[in-house]
Amino acid sequence: MTLLSARGLTRRYPQPKTKLFEPARFTTALDDADLDVDEGQAVGIIGESGSGKSTLVRLLLALDTPTAGTVEFDGRRVEASAAARSLHWLRRETGIVFQDPYASLDPRMSVGRIVAEPLWALGIPGDRRARVHDVLEDVGLEPDMADRFPHEFSGGQRQRIAIARAIVHRPRLLVGDEPLSALDVTVRAQILALLAELRARDGLTLVLVSHDIGVVQSLCDQVVVMKDGRIVEEGPTEMVLLQPQVAYTRRLLASIPVIDPH
DSSP states (O other), X not given: OEEEEEEEEEXXXXXXXXXXXXXXXXXXXXXXXXXXXETTOEEEEEEOTTSSHHHHHHHHTTSSOOSEEEEEETTEEOOXXXXXXXXXXXHHHEEEEOSOTTTTSOTTSOHHHHHHHHHHHTTOOSOHHHHHXXXXXXXXXXXXXXXXXXXXXXXXXXXXXHHHHHHTTOOSEEEEESTTTTXXXXXXXXXXXXXXXXXXXXXXEEEEEOSOHHHHHHHOSEEEEEETTEEEEEEEHHHHHHSOOSHHHHHXXXXXXXXXXX
């Protein structure tokens, strides 16, 4: 079953005028992108910096408004321009992990408050403290760490905290925007194993933006290749990575060092 679907997604940003009467100019960050993600699937999005990967995931999660095109989640239209409260249903179903774990965590808040934030924001009932303790254990941290602050943890531990916050409300879709690139190789492998475990145990659907082909090859069923704001190739991971059909994909694979996640 298709969980997430995008059709004709386009995002253009106006450029400042250099002359008074010149016509409006735009920069196209994403151009006419179509994407389907099945429930339980793991999809990797690869491409050079500036290829439109992060723009695509921001539009998929209604963190930005498309210039054109549509997004549907489980058959329901996502209205990115709607009021924040009217998107609570989407926030309830999705979670996101960003590249820099320290920058994405409020240093003034305890880990317990950080992880519990989605529960409060989305009005999810139940014993929130118990849920925070459970999810900290799920990501390999001790429950008593809830009283500590982000600066007291290593980079890998902070990324585990970020993952805990992203899954504490039990979303169906987890999106990672370069969630492993700021970590060293050993910690990266640990986080990769954690994501694989959570996906297998909870049936998570995963969309992963990554420069690391080894990570994508290890974790993802499907691969999407982007260049200059367009999807230029997509398909099963083995087919795209071992038998790429597009010259750009072949150049990309040749230029990116492969890191063995194991």
